[in-house]
Structures are given as structure tokens and as C-alpha cells.
Amino acid sequence: MLYKDTQRLTEAESAFREALDIYRNLAEANPSVYGPDVTLTLNNLAAL
Secondary structure (H helix, E strand, C coil): HHHHCCCCHHHHHCCCCCHHHHHHHHHHCHHHHHHHHHHHHHHHHHHH
């Protein structure tokens, strides 16, 4: 959110996409724990 607040949108998108990749990998092994993080990250990316 700091990137968004400081108008560094390209960096914000990159950070969200990196987080999304990490959470998706973690969710493959444990979807009940990391599935909500995938959803939240996708939501944050869309809001960006």
C-alpha cells in the first residue's frame, strides 16, 4: 500500500505479483491456510 500511496504503481504491481506467486505456491500444499492470502492479494492487485 505504501507504493500505491506514493504513486509508485509499477513497483506496487510487481510486489503484488511476487506475493501472489509465493502464496499460490504455498496454497498448493496447504490451500485452507494460504487460499485466503491468494484471494486477498488478488483483491489488492485489482484495487491497485
